[in-house]
Amino acid sequence: MSNASWWERAVKVLPGGVNSPVRSFKSVPGDPLFFRSAKGSRFVDEDGRSYIDWCLSWGPLILGHADPDVHAAAAEAMAEGASFGAPSRREVLLAEAFLQRLPHFEQVRFVSSGTEAVMSAVRLARGFTGRDVIVKFTGCYHGHADHLLVDAGSGLATFGTPSSGGVPAGFTATTAVLPLDDIPALEAFFGEHGDKVAAIIVEPFPANAGLLIQRPEFLQACRELTRKHGALLIFDEVITGFRVAAGGAAEVLGITPDMGTYGKIIGGGFPVGAYAASREIMDHISPNGPVYQAGTLSGNPVAMAAGLATLEKTGRPGFYEDLERKGALLEGGLRQAAADAGVTATVVRQGSLFWTVFQDHAPRSFEAIDPQGMDTYGRLHRGLIERGVYLAPSGWEVGFLSAAHSDEDIETTVAAVAETFKSWS
Numbered sequence: 247m248s249n250a251s252w253w254e255r256a257v258k259v260l261p262g263g264v265n266s267p268v269r270s271f272k273s274v275p276g277d278p279l280f281f282r283s284a285k286g287s288r289f290v291d292e293d294g295r296s297y298i299d300w301c302l303s304w305g306p307l308i309l310g311h312a313d314p315d316v317h318a319a320a321a322e323a324m325a326e327g328a329s330f331g332a333p334s335r336r337e338v339l340l341a342e343a344f345l346q347r348l349p350h351f352e353q354v355r356f357v358s359s360g361t362e363a364v365m366s367a368v369r370l371a372r373g374f375t376g377r378d379v380i381v382k383f384t385g386c387y388h389g390h391a392d393h394l395l396v397d398a399g400s401g402l403a404t405f406g407t408p409s410s411g412g413v414p415a416g417f418t419a420t421t422a423v424l425p426l427d428d429i430p431a432l433e434a435f436f437g438e439h440g441d442k443v444a445a446i447i448v449e450p451f452p453a454n455a456g457l458l459i460q461r462p463e464f465l466q467a468c469r470e471l472t473r474k475h476g477a478l479l480i481f482d483e484v485i486t487g488f489r490v491a492a493g494g495a496a497e498v499l500g501i502t503p504d505m506g507t508y509g510k511i512i513g514g515g516f517p518v519g520a521y522a523a524s525r526e527i528m529d530h531i532s533p534n535g536p537v538y539q540a541g542t543l544s545g546n547p548v549a550m551a552a553g554l555a556t557l558e559k560t561g562r563p564g565f566y567e568d569l570e571r572k573g574a575l576l577e578g579g580l581r582q583a584a585a586d587a588g589v590t591a592t593v594v595r596q597g598s599l600f601w602t603v604f605q606d607h608a609p610r611s612f613e614a615i616d617p618q619g620m621d622t623y624g625r626l627h628r629g630l631i632e633r634g635v636y637l638a639p640s641g642w643e644v645g646f647l648s649a650a651h652s653d654e655d656i657e658t659t660v661a662a663v664a665e666t667f668k669s670w671s
């Protein structure tokens with residue numbers, strides 16, 4: 247059956263035809279494709295067409311699709327039992343591997359998604375400090391927990407809704423939303439409300455409204471103000487964890503948060519999230535402390551095995567250096583393609599995360615993104631689909647490079663982008 251016939255069936259039984267809104271093609275031309283198999287940097291749709299994939303399941307697949315070691319580890323675990331609902335050794339092994347990479351934390355709790363990780367971390371921050379207010383920044387997405395679903399970046403921006411329906415005002419009353427890149431606003435807020443703030447939560451390289459790389463001073467201000475006012479700093483590293491460096495954004499920036507939230511890569515393509523902090527903070531979580539959090543499938547052995555295999559491979563010498571080299575190659579190629587075709591575009595990149603925005607400078611805040619560029623992105627998306635290259639179906643989304651992308655994949659992609667740009671003139 248073709249993509250089109252699956253789509254026809256899907257819209258009848260799934261709201262909007264999808265199980266996550268970002269998969270729909272609301273802000274790019276055409277209908278979503280249906281994929282049936284994947285290997286390395288490529289996947290194949292139900293029409294039998296193969297694409298170089300730069301979305302890669304939205305980040306978990308840093309080794310590419312169907313990595314043989316990850317799949318072998320998951321299969322081995324599954325053969326021993328898919329879920330125990332009781333402690334099992336792979337939870338300990340993954341926790342040890344995780345903490346070895348992130349020595350600023352002492353304990354980690356595994357959950358089943360990034361949303362769950364953030365939701366639990368925020369609850370713990372509130373329980374630990376005895377305070378209610380959480381500070382977040384416009385354009386940062388922290389999963390779809392009610393109280394964080396305000397001014398939350400790509401998915402919502404794609405649909406032109408700044409915040410979600412179905413969230414009572416009371417639920418977000420203790421969420422303060424401030425602009426990124428604005429130290430005076432942050433200082434003024436802490437000056438007035440600092441004693442009520444439980445935590446700042448921030449994506450250290452905000453990657454949910456394009457890629458909004460911050461000035462180090464801004465993140466440093468987050469660190470200093472939280473420390474000064476007895477609040478916690480939470481780095482939401484669901485995207486950046488184990489991606490921008492072995493030790494995530496905290497390592498790249500040299501800033502140590504009090505808590506961190508993770509997902510995506512640590513599950514190697516299976517549903518896993520995690521939150522981590524010092525033992526003192528983690529002691530407040532149940533069963534040791536009064537802050538409740540639980541999960542039927544938390545620490546699932548198959549997902550733990552996939553995560554372990556992924557961490558093992560990303561831990562090999564030269565892994566992140568190679569990603570950086572490929573990232574630079576892609577960035578340079580995309581820049582050149584735009585320049586040659588006279589298209590106004592800026593390529594923003596942090597390691598293996600990249601974003602093309604159709605304006606002449608890299609924005610540092612949500613407000614600094616020109617939404618008009620999203621139509622141009624839609625045309626690029628269509629042009630690339632026709633040429634066998636798949637980007638995330640929204641200009642607000644970043645691209646993901648994996649170890650499985652070859653130099654040839656990069657060259658093919660750059661050539662397809664150049665051809666698409668040229669076809670516009």
Ligand SMILES: Cc1ncc(COP(=O)(O)O)c(C=O)c1O
Nearest residue numbers: 359360361387388389484485509
């Ligand atoms: C920074 C960040 N936090 C949290 C989440 C939520 O993770 P999940 O989709 O696994 O619930 C995401 C998802 O993309 C994310 O990018």
